Amino acid sequence: MSANGSHNLAIHARGLAKRFGDLRAVDGIDLDVPRGMIYAILGPNGAGKTTLMRMLATLAHPDAGTASVMGHDLASQPQRVRGEIAMTGQFASLDEDLTGRENLVMLARLWGFRGRGARERADHLLAAFELTDAAVKQVKDYSGGMRRRLDIAASLIVTPGVLFLDEPTTGLDPVARKSVWRMIRALAGSGVTVLLTTQYLDEADQLAARIAVIDHGRKIAEGTSRELKAATGSGFLHVALVDPTRLEEAATLLESKLGAAVQRSAEGATLAVIARTTRDANLALAALLDAGIELADFSMGSPSLDEVFFSLTGKGQA
Amino acid sequence: MTDFHQAARPPAPSKLSNALVFGWRAVLKFKHVPEQLFDLVMTPIMFTLLFTFVFGGALAGSPGEYLQYFVPGILVQTVMFNAVYSGMGLSTDLGKGLFDRFRSLPIWSLSPFAGLMVGDVLRHVIAGGIILTIGLLLGFRPAAGILGVLGSFALLIMVGFGMGWIFIVLGLLIRTPMTVMTIGFSALFPLVFASNIMVNPETMPGWLRAFVEVNPVSLTTTAMRGLMSGGVTAGELGRALIAPVALTLVLAPVTLRLYRRQ
Ligand SMILES: Nc1ncnc2c1ncn2[C@@H]1O[C@H](COP(=O)(O)OP(=O)(O)OP(=O)(O)O)[C@@H](O)[C@H]1O
Ligand SMILES: [Mg+2]
Secondary structure (H helix, E strand, O other), X not given: OOOOHHHHEEEEEEEEEEEEOOEEEEEEEEEEEEOOOEEEEEOOOOOOHHHHHHHHOOOOOOOEEEEEEOOEEOOOOHHHHHHHEEEEOOOOOOOOOOEHHHHHHHHHHHHOOOHHHHHHHHHHHHHHOOOHHHOOOEHHHOOHHHHHHHHHHHOOOOOOOEEEEEOOOXXXXXXXXXXXXXXXXXXXXXXXXXXXXXXXXHHHHHHOOEEEEEEOOEEEEEEOHHHHHHXXXXXXXXXXXXXXXXXHHHHHHHHHHHOOOOEEEOOOOEEEEEOOOHHHHHHHXXXXXXXXXXXXXXXXXXXXXXXXXXXXXXXXXX | OOOOOOOOOOOOOOHHHHHHHHHHHHHHHHHHOOHHHHHHHHHHHXXXXXXXXXXXXXXXXXXXXXXXXXHHHHHHHHHHHHHHHHHHHHHHHXXXXXXXXXXXXXXXXXXXXXXXXXXXXXXXHHHHHHHHHHHHHHOOOOOOHHHHHHHHHHHHHHHHHHHHHHHHHHHHHOOOHHHHXXXXXXXXXXXXXXXXXXXXXXXXOHHHHHHHHHOHHHHHHHHHHHHHHOOOOHHHHHHHHHHHHHHHHHHHHHHHHHHHOO
């Protein structure tokens, strides 16, 4: 295997595009994902995350662009690609009427395990994903967290080269979420390339070595979480007001002094805004004090991924 | 978390083996959701009792006489309506992303449909068996005996197979199972009622009779009666098979196209 070029990449995509009618769901995306990495695609609802992933998983035909997955061309060798990947979709891709074990046995047989081999593989995965106790329950009686674990286990019948996870923790409680994170890290540790989508910035921050931010079908930024933060600007001024009713007034003032969009969070009565220099920040704080707006707290620091996202997309994240 | 790694891949399975797995899934569904049979047989049982005891005397002289006429027809009706449920099942599966998983596997792409067909055939045979048993208990006596009954079930399966394509296509096109059901039943009602299943068309107005006589449901019912009574002709059998053969030839490629598209 050659040491250079796209051969070392698990995913290599150029100009991938897909439209639905007039809507450009994915509008020319390039993606390079090295082997063995956890790579996150971060974007708001409707950004095109699922559509992009479905194309890479051979489930949707791109209207334009090319891609290879584990060295196999998507368009000309889809069956080869399928042999190397597994996908856990955004919505559970399990048979609700069957038991957890039957679901896994069915998939194991489809992969070519026979009789006892298929049952052993299923039991092995059930144990690895802490589902042995629920093995003979129908999936429709599973909790959200169990369902997600089974769905991921179902993608690991044979260890894939690339695992696609579409919003793996959406709708899970914090405990279930942590346990899915642990499994994703363990998978990557064993050499599996993981491409995951998420709307949660902390998830991308915690799990992924690299992050692509997409919005309206376009990639608007790409890099490590540190690089993304650095690109947004070194300094972020955070202020917390004593009197939340003056939030708008304070925001307008900051906006005019610093010439940048201000992010508001109404609950905490806090504002965040880019400040190019500490001098700018000081002047802005002075202006607030002159206007008689009392501060409960203020700080200057590097932006959180939320703030990065905001400044890239112009949207606030809940 | 313990080890989940699988180093050795099993050899790639054959198409047949893929298809059999989906057949197995259909059988498991019967085990876990036996109530689906209830949906399938309740209506035909009610129809059998209603038509035999309420209308039977007026229509054929006596309920016993009428039963001989009606049982082959109600079997055809049962199979027709069964196909709607299989379309609903497919639409449900597609809506849940389960088929996305199947489609992302390196398997023969038509194998999931082979499995659906296995499920359909099972449903037809089980539901048909229950209706026939009730008919026999009430006094239905097929003159052609066991062989006639077996022959008529073989025809039923072929008709169900042909119908199955319609609902596979609907299931692929429509993502809401309830809509599949509404469309299915609306289309089937005129076909089933404007047929010779319940009454002899002799007393119908000419324009309706013209339709009833070419309605594939009538053609099937006529062949079913012939098979069960022993008087079937090759022509009757041939005419009964036109619709299923045509449906399969036209809709199997359409199914493949729809499934691969997107
Ligand atoms: N099959 C389809 N037909 C028509 N429009 C579609 C289809 N699939 C997706 N879209 C549209 O394409 C855009 C991108 O959708 P996509 O599901 O890829 O977004 P997403 O980033 O995964 O969003 P979410 O976070 O809500 O899952 C959306 O505007 C969506 O409505
Ligand atoms: Mg999505």
